[in-house]
Amino acid sequence: MALKEGDFVRLRYTGRVGENIFDTTDEEIAKEEGIYNPQAEYGPVTVRLGSHHVIVGLEDELIGKEVGAEGEVDVPPEKAFGAHEEEQVRSVPATQFREKPKRGTRVEVEGREGIVVDVIGRRAVVDFNHPLAGKTLHYSYAILEKVDDPVEQIAGLIKLFSGRTDIKISIADGVAELALPPAIMYDRRWLVWRGTLIREIFEYNPEIENVVMKETFPRPAKPEAAPEVPGTEEETKEAEE
Template identity: 80%
Template sequence: MALQEGDFIRLRYTGRAGENIFDTTDEENAKEEGIYNPQAEYGPVTVRLGSHHIILGLEDELIGKEVGAEGEVEIPPEKAFGAHEDDAVKSVPVSQFREKPQRGTRIEAEGREGVVVDVIGRRAVVDFNHPLAGKTLNYSYAILEKVEEPVEQIKGLIKLFSGRTDIGITIADGTAELELPAAITYDRRWMVWRGTLVREIFENYADVNDVVMKETISRPKKPEAAPEIIETAEPEETNETEE
């Protein structure tokens, strides 16, 4: 059956800009291209078609395909990261930076992220366009399976948004409960994306009325006492000899 908007699928893909890979679900491709992130979880991703979890051009390519389909698609800028806009290139005073900016440095200024493309006197020229803006991209892909179970769908969204695979999920009586690992509040990526996750749960599962996030912190185990060593007296040596 042809895939349509609202379907969850497991997807493998590699994105290229020219000859360079900029994104991939394949660990070996990432290592070969020099973009490997040891903190990342590689492997197929779960996405919901129609929710823009992937760029528009790739999503359009997948809708209408069958599970098991493989292929390549060329995606123009307007269906990828947009055109490169001259208005997004700004001149920023060097005094706004903690350290002296240099060409190629990625910075945050005016509430946006950009890259320094030039430094002229006491001003830095910063490009706030997406690094791939204005570029035609090429994606190779494979649709591995359709994901039907809500728990597996939500697990896929958690991995997609936060990269985590250690969150337990149960759905019962209108409540989706997430069992969170201890100290997850120190995970910045999780804290940024958890609101989006909750919103998508409510949007996609009409029978879920509450989302409960439960973090359990267990009492630290007491260190085991070292076994008691009982010293025994060594037998006294004698100088007696038999007569």
């Protein structure tokens, strides 16, 4: 059966610009290409078609395909990260940075992230376009399966937004409960995307009336007592005296 907007699918993909891979769900490919991130969760991702969980050009390619389909697609800038706009390249005083700016350095200026593309005297030229703006992307993909279970769908959204796979999920009587691991509140990515996650849970699951996030802190284990080391015969006599 052909896939349509609203379907959740588990997807494997690799994205290239020319010969260079910039994104992949395959850990081995990431290591081979030198883009491996030890903090990332690799493996197939779960996305909802029509929700722009992947770039528009790739999403358009997937809609209408069937589970098991594999293929490749070229995605033009207008269906990827847009055109490269010259007005998004600005000259910024070097005094705005904590450290001396260098070419290729990613910086933040007035809440916007950009890349230093040149340094002229005491000013840095910063490109605020997306690094892939203006580029045609090439994707290879495989649609592994359709995901119908709401628990698996939510787990997929959590991984997609936060990269986490250690949150247990249960749904009962209109309540979706998420069992959060200790110290998750120190995870910046989780905090940034938590609101989006909740909104999408409600949007895609009309039967859910409440989302409960529960943290559990287990009692710390007591330290084991150090074993007694018996003294020598002379030490024992001295202690008795």
